[in-house]
Amino acid sequence: MEFRLVYQGRLPAASAANTRAKEKQQLRKHFHAQLRELWKEHGNLREQSEELFVKQRTPPNQVSYPGPNVEEILPVAMIAPTAPVSGGRTARLIAGAKTWVDHIADDFKRCGTRFVPLVRKANGFTCSLDILFLRRDTPGSLVENGGDIDNRIKVLLDGLRMPKTVPELGGVQIDSADEDPFYCLLEDDKLITSISVTTDRLIIPRKAEEDVNDVLLVIHVTVVDPSAIFSGGRLV
Secondary structure (H helix, E strand, O other): OEEEEEEEEOOOOOOOOOOOHHHHHHHHHHHHHHHHHHHHHOHHHHHHHHOEEEEEEOOOOOOOOOOOOOEEEEEHHHHOOOOOOOOOHHHHOOOOOEEHHHHHHHHOEEOOEEEEEEEOOOOOOEEEEEEEEEEOOOOOOOOOOOOOHHHHHHHHHHHHEOOOOHHHHOOOOOOOOOOOOEEEEEOOHHHEEEEEEEEEEOOOOOOOOOOOOOEEEEEEEEEEOOOOOHHHOOOO
């Protein structure tokens, strides 16, 4: 599964004195809108955003596959074939029936909202990032404007993962109407297996409201499924 995230704006370097928590949360807000759109438009993700699923455990005395006390995730259509799988009163009456996105969000409640990370430890996915980093520096220069590339990339990576604590929000308010659930790329940036960064000069004429330190990023994300069954309809 491959897609691209785009960002244009401030990307300052972090330091021991300033972790850039506010800027990281602003990045999360920016990518939230794009990732929410991905869940709406990508075929496999769209199904999991619309169809209803239930979690249930097998009986303690079950001897057949998958065994006793195993948590199963079942589509409502499998339990009640006549129920509307994309919502409706009949389906909602089935205990615990909700979209897979809502199941994920309920598992990741923190910082006053619910999060939906696409790449999570539980689903076994990892991802690689190929970043085109355009900035208003002379070719080959890595530190003239905005700080060194490494520390700016660290800010970006934190902006792609869920916050762990309220202080990581940097005082930026979460919009309960628009950001519940809050879509993120990563549960943890440790799930990134490789990063490639190509830097070049940004030659788009600078507008009056733009800062010389502003960047344009095109982030090519490749989600890796070690089990190789993602294309077969595996829940993310």
